[in-house]
Amino acid sequence: MASRDLGGGLRQTTLSVPEMRCAACISKVERALAVLDGVELARANLSVRRVTVNWRTGNGPPPDFIGSLLSVGYVANLPSSGEDEQDIVLSHLVRAMAVAGFCSMNIMVLSVSVWSGADPTTRQAFHALSAALAVPAVLYSGRTFYVSAARALAAGRTNMDVPVSAGILLAFLLSLYDAYAGSDQAYFEASTSLLFILLVGRTLDHLMRRKARSAVAALASLAPRTANVLRPDGAIEPVPLAQVGPGMRVLVASGDRVPADGRVVEGSSEIDRSVLTGESESKKVGLGSEVRAGDLNLANPLVVSADVAPDDSALAEMTRMLEAAEEGRASYRRLADRAARLYAPVVHGLAALTFLGWLIHTGDLHMSASVAISVLIITCPCALGLAVPIVHVVAAGKLFERGVLARDGSAFERLAEIDTVVFDKTGTLTFVEAVLTAPEQVPGEGSVIASAMARRSKHPVSAAIASAFAGHERELPHLQSTIEVHGKGIEARSGTDVYRLGTPSWVSAEHKSHSQETLSTAALSKNGRTVASFRLVEALRPGALALVRWLKSRGFDIRLLSGDAAEPVRSTAALLEIKDFSYGMVPADKVASIEKLRKQGRKVLMIGDGVNDAPALKAAHVSMAPSSASDIGRNAADFVCLGGGLDTVADAIDTAARASQLIRQNFGLAILYNAVSLPMALMGQVTPLAAAFAMSSSSMLVVANALRLRWPSKRRHGALGSLTAAEANR
Amino acid sequence: MSALAILVPVAVAMGAVGLAAFLWSARSGQYDDLAGAAERILLDDDD
Numbered sequence: 175m176a177s178r179d180l181g182g183g184l185r186q187t188t189l190s191v192p193e194m195r196c197a198a199c200i201s202k203v204e205r206a207l208a209v210l211d212g213v214e215l216a217r218a219n220l221s222v223r224r225v226t227v228n229w230r231t232g233n234g235p236p237p238d239f240i241g242s243l244l245s246v247g248y249v250a251n252l253p254s255s256g257e258d259e260q261d262i263v264l265s266h267l268v269r270a271m272a273v274a275g276f277c278s279m280n281i282m283v284l285s286v287s288v289w290s291g292a293d294p295t296t297r298q299a300f301h302a303l304s305a306a307l308a309v310p311a312v313l314y315s316g317r318t319f320y321v322s323a324a325r326a327l328a329a330g331r332t333n334m335d336v337p338v339s340a341g342i343l344l345a346f347l348l349s350l351y352d353a354y355a356g357s358d359q360a361y362f363e364a365s366t367s368l369l370f371i372l373l374v375g376r377t378l379d380h381l382m383r384r385k386a387r388s389a390v391a392a393l394a395s396l397a398p399r400t401a402n403v404l405r406p407d408g409a410i411e412p413v414p415l416a417q418v419g420p421g422m423r424v425l426v427a428s429g430d431r432v433p434a435d436g437r438v439v440e441g442s443s444e445i446d447r448s449v450l451t452g453e454s455e456s457k458k459v460g461l462g463s464e465v466r467a468g469d470l471n472l473a474n475p476l477v478v479s480a481d482v483a484p485d486d487s488a489l490a491e492m493t494r495m496l497e498a499a500e501e502g503r504a505s506y507r508r509l510a511d512r513a514a515r516l517y518a519p520v521v522h523g524l525a526a527l528t529f530l531g532w533l534i535h536t537g538d539l540h541m542s543a544s545v546a547i548s549v550l551i552i553t554c555p556c557a558l559g560l561a562v563p564i565v566h567v568v569a570a571g572k573l574f575e576r577g578v579l580a581r582d583g584s585a586f587e588r589l590a591e592i593d594t595v596v597f598d599k600t601g602t603l604t605f606v607e608a609v610l611t612a613p614e615q616v617p618g619e620g621s622v623i624a625s626a627m628a629r630r631s632k633h634p635v636s637a638a639i640a641s642a643f644a645g646h647e648r649e650l651p652h653l654q655s656t657i658e659v660h661g662k663g664i665e666a667r668s669g670t671d672v673y674r675l676g677t678p679s680w681v682s683a684e685h686k687s688h689s690q691e692t693l694s695t696a697a698l699s700k701n702g703r704t705v706a707s708f709r710l711v712e713a714l715r716p717g718a719l720a721l722v723r724w725l726k727s728r729g730f731d732i733r734l735l736s737g738d739a740a741e742p743v744r745s746t747a748a749l750l751e752i753k754d755f756s757y758g759m760v761p762a763d764k765v766a767s768i769e770k771l772r773k774q775g776r777k778v779l780m781i782g783d784g785v786n787d788a789p790a791l792k793a794a795h796v797s798m799a800p801s802s803a804s805d806i807g808r809n810a811a812d813f814v815c816l817g818g819g820l821d822t823v824a825d826a827i828d829t830a831a832r833a834s835q836l837i838r839q840n841f842g843l844a845i846l847y848n849a850v851s852l853p854m855a856l857m858g859q860v861t862p863l864a865a866a867f868a869m870s871s872s873s874m875l876v877v878a879n880a881l882r883l884r885w886p887s888k889r890r891h892g893a894l895g896s897l898t899a900a901e902a903n904r
Numbered sequence: 905m906s907a908l909a910i911l912v913p914v915a916v917a918m919g920a921v922g923l924a925a926f927l928w929s930a931r932s933g934q935y936d937d938l939a940g941a942a943e944r945i946l947l948d949d950d951d
Contacts, residue, residue, distance in 0.1 A: 197943035220940030
């Protein structure tokens, strides 16, 4: 068990408990762990669904945390390494912001009394106090900007932080001189409030990304991160996935995913490869068959002997393709950075010219420097620094409520530019659904009982049956003593009646057992007589057709790239009225087609879910994945859609379009503000009071404009709503 | 002026105490689990 040494024999283990949701859960989890021998402290964190245990067992084995939690009803697993690291950047930003806020507000109060006419002694005292207050803000809080600016300059580039750092430092130094010389103006409040406002923008930006990251991590933690390794002595030990090595024998229960590439050494079963390859048909495996990490075991428990190190697995190969694809996207520059590239030289040039102009004109060094600094301060991208992140934060918050996670602010900019939408088929446009193959003798009887039974099992076939008949389920109180027989099905009793739901040959002797039997069929029997049969078919996701039509009405070009065989792809494309489709594609083919589209100058939105889609998701201009996607798919995508439907895709595209419009408006406002204030600053007509007032009012204007994104837009709902209604009427 | 000489430092010092309190509470992990803190008030600690 992975643990951290706290010194003195005390060790600390962190476990992820995804289903911990309430006060009762906290106390149950903490108590279950605290009673174990050797545990000194168990502390649950509800926000991140983790529990931290400090324990001490000398040289003995660690207490059985996972087993103890399972006995009180919570599935726990080891978080993958790297997720535990605390967010150092955020805590630094918050501290810097607190210091800058405290300093700038006190300086502002002192400055207001200076501006409103304090007598010279008071003014002197207040300037000295302001200088003392400005020191921690400028030295401590400003570090983020200086480091970033220094890095950019060292690399021969310039970014938004260069004029910011220059403005802050020069204004501070000149103000120090002024305060010392006893002149009647100082700019301490300008440089510190500039710092404070910029830090607010930066913290918001960081918080948004962190929220999305932790939400995606929470999804990932639902999947087990541990493999059950069989020791030579027969003991089963949970081991983190990354530590599964060649030669280890791993137990894969039905409904679990294979943790590593290898061969089957015990048992036979059927596996679902759709996440890896996009194939919709399941495959049979037996002794000696090769299996790959990520395959889903549908039927019997298997023992798999891992034969490659995790670094050589198919999954690792995919990760390398991901990294290669990432480079393509690195050419995208954020809007704010593009603006900075134009902005910084203009601002620096203007300030330098102002300085020279005033120096030649008046010959007064101090006067020229103070006018040049006021130009630098007034043109500092204060509103710009806030304009982009605040719109991204509001947009991400709005989409979060609708069930879409945005991982990065620049994703909105990219999503607003797309002209082509590429879909994956299996798992994205379609999902597995259970249908009744024969009409029931008593309508509703079979499906109601089957869905009630299926809900007690986590097997993929049960899940399909339970969700297919979710509409007419009702809990049957007389159904009791449910047992699950591995690889066969579920048995339940109701009085003297015995119900079985599972493979046809097991539920009833009427069906002959034959080797052709696949897991795409299931049956329900009552006392050995079949009452209902089910077949698993590939069905369109709700809202898929409405989405495709909506995208077409918006003028997007739509394509379908699938790893599945020709026939299922053709029929899905026909159902969805998509003319442009390709089948049998391996991940490299998908990346190649996207690269081709990109070379034609198209901006591609890729929507996909599987491991096989992950490189394509990264290669595309912007990408989306449903929450049911594979871990690697979710991590590669810019947006993750929670919930089963596809209608959130339209929401995301629409919000991105409005966000980009608002960002443009905000840039417009900031430029307008500069256009008005800059000539005045150049003439030396801007007093510190006017500059401070103009600066904060432009920031507030920008924030208020961004909040308009939260207003409902009725237009779009009309569009997709009527299409959905039309589809329902057909 | 003499009143200011006392009151202004007092005001700034009070603000500084607030800032120090915030930095201390952030550092000692009091904002790490806000959801948990809201729920823990419902628990009885005596058992």
